[in-house]
Amino acid sequence: DIVMTQSPDSLAVSLGERATINCKSSQSVLYSSTNKSFLAWFQQKPGQPPKLLIYRASTRESGVPGRFSGSGSGTDFDLTISSLQAEDVAIYYCQQYYSSPLTFGGGTKVEIK
Amino acid sequence: QVQLVQSGAEVRKPGASVKVSCKASGYTFTGYTITWVRQAPGQGLEWVGRVSTYNGNRDYAQKLQDRVTMTTDTSTGTAYMELRRLRSDDTAVYYCARPLDGQNHLLLGYWGQGTLVTVSS
Numbered sequence: 001d002i003v004m005t006q007s008p009d010s011l012a013v014s015l016g017e018r019a020t021i022n023c024k025s026s027q028s029v030l031y032s033s034t035n036k037s038f039l040a041w042f043q044q045k046p047g048q049p050p051k052l053l054i055y056r057a058s059t060r061e062s063g064v065p066g067r068f069s070g071s072g073s074g075t076d077f078d079l080t081i082s083s084l085q086a087e088d089v090a091i092y093y094c095q096q097y098y099s100s101p102l103t104f105g106g107g108t109k110v111e112i113k
Numbered sequence: 114q115v116q117l118v119q120s121g122a123e124v125r126k127p128g129a130s131v132k133v134s135c136k137a138s139g140y141t142f143t144g145y146t147i148t149w150v151r152q153a154p155g156q157g158l159e160w161v162g163r164v165s166t167y168n169g170n171r172d173y174a175q176k177l178q179d180r181v182t183m184t185t186d187t188s189t190g191t192a193y194m195e196l197r198r199l200r201s202d203d204t205a206v207y208y209c210a211r212p213l214d215g216q217n218h219l220l221l222g223y224w225g226q227g228t229l230v231t232v233s234s
Contacts, residue, residue, distance in 0.1 A: 040220060042158075049208050049224035050150075050158065061213070061222070093158055097219035100172055102148070102160040 002026050002096050006105035012113040019081040021108045023094035028074045031098065038098035041070055041079045044107075045090045053092075054079065086112065115139040117209050117225035124231045125199050132195040133228045135209030142190040143167050146218045149183065149194045151205040152227075161207070163218075164192060199232045206230075 003026040013019040029038045037057040042050035052061045054070035057077055067082045081088055089112060094105040120134040135147060149161040162173035164183035171183050182195045192209055206227040213222025 038217070038219070049210075049227055050221075051224075052213065052220075052222050055213065055220055095158070095221075097217060097221075100163075100219065101174055102150075102219055102221075104158040104160070107157045 001101055002029065002099065002103050004094055004096055004103050004105040006092075006094055006108050008108060009106070010109040010111065012111045013081075013084045014113045015086065016083050017113075019084050019088075019110055021079045021092055021094075021110075023072075023077045023079070023105050025075045025077075025096055029096045029098035030074045037073050037077070038096060039070075039072070039077050040095045040097060041068075042093045042095060043088075043090045044093065050093060055097075081110070084110070084112070115211065115223045117211060117223060119207075119209060119225040119228045122229040122231070124233065126234055127199055127201060127232055129199050129232075130195060130197040131199060131230050132193055133207050133209075133230065135192045135194075135225050137190045137192070137211070140211075142185075143187055144215065145211045147183070147185065147192040148210045148212075148219075148221055150208045150210060150221075152208070153202070153205045156205075159205075161194065166192065196230070199230075201232050204230065204232045 005024045039057045041054040044050045058070045069080050071078050091107045116138045118136045143166045148163040164171045166185045180197045184193045208227050209225040210221040211223040212218045213220045
């Protein structure tokens, strides 16, 4: 199984400031034929299901604000919120969909400082 | 629009079974797999398994494969997940999910609202 490791576990950022979360996979999730990494980011608010934000490591899902961006390739990835808003308080998970079983990172809780 | 509506919360005693449903609408049911993910209270997300709505093929998490069964009813557009010999550590919210599109059946783009299963004596 591919192990996904996120850091930090929690993050407190002032409104309008940048937040960056890192995710590492135990093996590459780069699909060589397309040169795309099969890495997704989800946002989860209390009492809600996860919401897909980013897929293929850097493609924003429709309707996701432009302040969310994903970067990285292979085994090392970042999710950046360029200017934190109050509604961004949530837990963020990375997930590899390169191979079964699907595996998730442990989550990063983002709060307002 | 795509919707996945799950059955309501359940309470079971250890050793019992539970069957959670996930009714799909807004798309062709047999065109996309259904994946199940669970989340224990205050914990992260754990993949339970997936079922092809086209041919019934299944792929389960190794730790659950002797206790879980996933099925579909194409006549009603409903997927089911049954978990047997329940233990306290099966207490979790169980989500069903559908791929975002037809390009990668492992990329989960649509989620049900979740079903809380509580196992307690």
